Amino acid sequence: MSSDKERPDLTGTTSRAAFGGYGHEVTDQERAEWRDVMNARAQTAFRRGQEAMQTGRLQDGLFWLERAERMARQSPNVTWALALAYLQVGRVAECLIRMEQLYYVFGLREAAFLSVVCLVRQNRTEEAASRMGQTLSRFHILPELRELATQLSIQSGLAGWCTASNGGWVDVQLSGICRVLLDGVAVGRGVSGRHTLPDGWQKGRRLEIRSGRKQVLGSPIDIQALTRCESLVQATASGLDGWIWYPAEPDHVPSLRLWDGDVLQVPALATNVDSDVPLSRPRVFAIPRNALPAGDNGLLMVEDEHERPLSGAPVDPMIGQLLEGDNDLPARLSPTPVVPWNHRPAYGRVSPGCTIVIPVYRDKAGTLACLQSVLKTVPADVDVIVVDDATPEPALAAALDDLALKGQITLLRHACNLGFPTSANDGMRAGSGRDIILLNSDTIVFPGWVERLRARLTTTDVGTLTPFSNDASILSYPAVDQTNNVPARAKARELDRLCARQFSADAAQIDLPTGNGFCMAITADCLAETGFFREDLFGQGYGEENDFCLRASALGFRHFPAPDVYVAHVGSVSFGSSRKALMARNLDILNALHPGYDAVVAAFLKSDPLLELRRTLDVDRLAQRRGNRPSILLIQHDAGGGVGRAVHHRAVDFERRGLLPLGLRPTEQGCLLECLSDETETFPNLKFKLPEELPFLVDVLSRLGVQKVEWHHLVGHAPCIRTLHHALNVPYDIFIHDHIWFCPRISLLNGEGRYCGEPDVAGCEACVSRWGSYLGENITVPELIERSDREFRGAEQLLVPSRDTAQRLSRHFPGMDFRVTPLEDDVALLANLPEKTIIVPGRPLRICIVGGLSQWKGYDVVLEMAHHVARMPVQIELILVGHTPDDQALIAAGVRVTGEYREDEAVSLVQKQYADIGLIPSIAPETWCYALGLLWKSGLPVVCFDIGAQSERVKRSGRGGVMPLGMPVELMLAFILRCWRQGS
Incomplete structure (x- = not known):
């Protein structure tokens, strides 16, 4: 069958290795080699595309850049280059799609401005002017677009336009007189040109440029968006180093304010900063060790020019010695190797009360959705403490004030941004003496969640509890090893109901190496003995809850899952593009403080004691999807291609006829059960090791009401799959996609690439003896034909896509009824x-x-x-x-x-x-x-x-x-x- 996705080899057919499956282990080295091959192809196409565009061969350039984009779909740099190429040749609509994608995903300044250019070229002038205004309000203008800004302001009936800089000025281009207002207060007046802003301007929210009663294009300017800084500072053996840049004004040369008041200019562009943001221009700095205060003087603050701490600040310079393995360290940095839990005697405890602590920074809509879900579900005896970590969003701050005024929350507010660990600690201190539920502001919770968590805090050795979520590291569901989609609220609520029905309060006494701070219940006893999060080490956050849990484990506290609770989690809203670097930095610190941590987590993931819990949810979700319908099981290989496409079309048809189509693919150790009616719904835990888990597979399929099995391809499957229909006591059909039933080489080609002519059995044996087989099993040609004949006779229907296939098979299997079932119209x-x-x-x-x-x-x-x-x-x-x-x-x-x-x-x-x-x-x-x-x-x-x-x-x-x-x-x-x- 034709395939637009399979990866065939050149020797004659899709190889055994290409199919993979049972008994074939794809090693990490093989995966790495394949990635290297694909990356090299994409890079070659990208390079050739750029060279062609630069030399004026535009159509060649487009061809190669389009090839590169298809081969590297997640590369923003390829997307950017192709978008520019489309703009150059006048394919404006395709350029606009990619520019808007780059802006949506990365907040890319250049993409925002070039989207305006695209709209102008499409004669969508009104939209272009509106977009230009929005873009100028958040970004410093691209120099090449100043004239366009003037034209759009005129066409909009405005006096002019404005753009602001992190250097402390605003450039105004207009006819007449303008007024400059900072948060509603007049701070300047004048004509077209550059206006210097007053000291402290960067602490404002809104900069307005007015001409008469109207604002100019680009006003009001969002000061917080303009001054947003991406950065990192870290301690090393040689001192402090890091990087900084302003995404709204990448060409601005930043300066740092050091702990002693000194100012450090940072002009040097970085060459080795790992950033996912295209066109990023981070600038690097290094402060040598001899320039730092001598001895152990605690934390050092490093701020940007707007007096905001860099990611990772304040920083302890002694961490550099910790990372280097220096033994001469202060007690606070003494490494504590991860060891098996020293369990303390467990007996019943009575909760001293409970408080929910929610640190908040930005994202008004997400934060208020979280708070609304909490306030609707929180018991009357549980307080809700919200810590506002100096949110840059006035509307969010006002909404929090309103909730506090109504008595619905206790509100704590920081004068400046101090980061998640400090915010969590302030909230937990305010709830001191009670059990704490620490909750991220980008979560959604559902009725009964607090009661279920508290029911599990009933023994003295419990330290923390963490529920299931779509984004919760080792407690993620459905998949642990890949990103899960954020479920819609209705779906998330149903998942929570399913968890509550399925798991009792005393279920899942499974020790976790660590909890997860997105939603972590902490007993008052554990908090009192362990202490709070380490504000001095983990900066704005990431790793602090892991360190807390490891310190608690050393004291005998245990960390358990709470599988009867599901919390939806959007994930990492507040970190921006500094997140990746901060995570890497803090993970290094975590492993230096707790040697062996990575190995313990890796061992936990390998043993995967939570698998059975996730499996239970997978089966229940599938059963819910099925309802009262009968199911049909379609067995296929794992190479996709034409077979995969045919299976998809068959599944759509079965769904239309009122059946639930299920799929079975081979894996290295057995098989994976899938739901074919909705590709967005995944059930990754329904992997079965064969033959030992065959009874379990049969039980699951029986529960799901499988009434028939349809074979599409058995290559790569464990031998027991050939008799699965017997174990289920159901009939089976065979849909024939190739000639594997009588040709061990599958394609009817000899090793020289010629059609074999389909000789007799002796001729086939000679061919296989000389050129080899692709079946991946030890079977002779006569045995293959005899087995196929037996399996054909046992099937209810033998389906083939074409008359040619029916005639060809009839020559090898006379007397069989091959029913022609075309795959397309x-x-x-x-x-x-x-x-x-x-x-x-x-x-x-x-x-x-x-x-x-x-x-x-x-x-x-x-x-x-x-x-x-x-x-x-x-x-x-x-x-x-x-x-x-x-x-x-x-x-x-x-x-x-x-x-x-x-x-x-x-x-x-x-x-x-x-x-x-x-x-x-x-x-x-x-x-x-x-x-x-x-x-x-x-x-x-x-x-x-x-x-x-x-x-x-x-x-x-x-x-x-x-x-x-x-x-x-x-x-x-x-x-x-x-x-x-x-x-x-």
């Missing part, structure tokens, strides 16, 4: 073809090939065609919309190779090539060929070899042409030219 696909091919005089013939090319898919044919085309007088261009295991060889021969693509962009990508005719170069019989349908859907007639389903369908279509298999390349090209000129 060819009539509908052919409706996209124009009645007559349009020939443009003087333009080369463009031949488009689609998919992932292995040898049997025609790789060698295309390569030979490319070499021959280079010598022909007639101009012909070959384009592969897809990929191969060796793209570079085709590219070197002159083929344009787009790289991998998603199914939803395939038709558009083919159409962008402006091809004249499609080619299916497969040299072995396909059972269906999705690539053919894709070419038809894209409006191209198709030529192929006279073999397999591809030939059957092209002949039936009456468009394109069919060539004899093995036709020499020069005759092939002549045939294709004739088909094109005849308008077939």
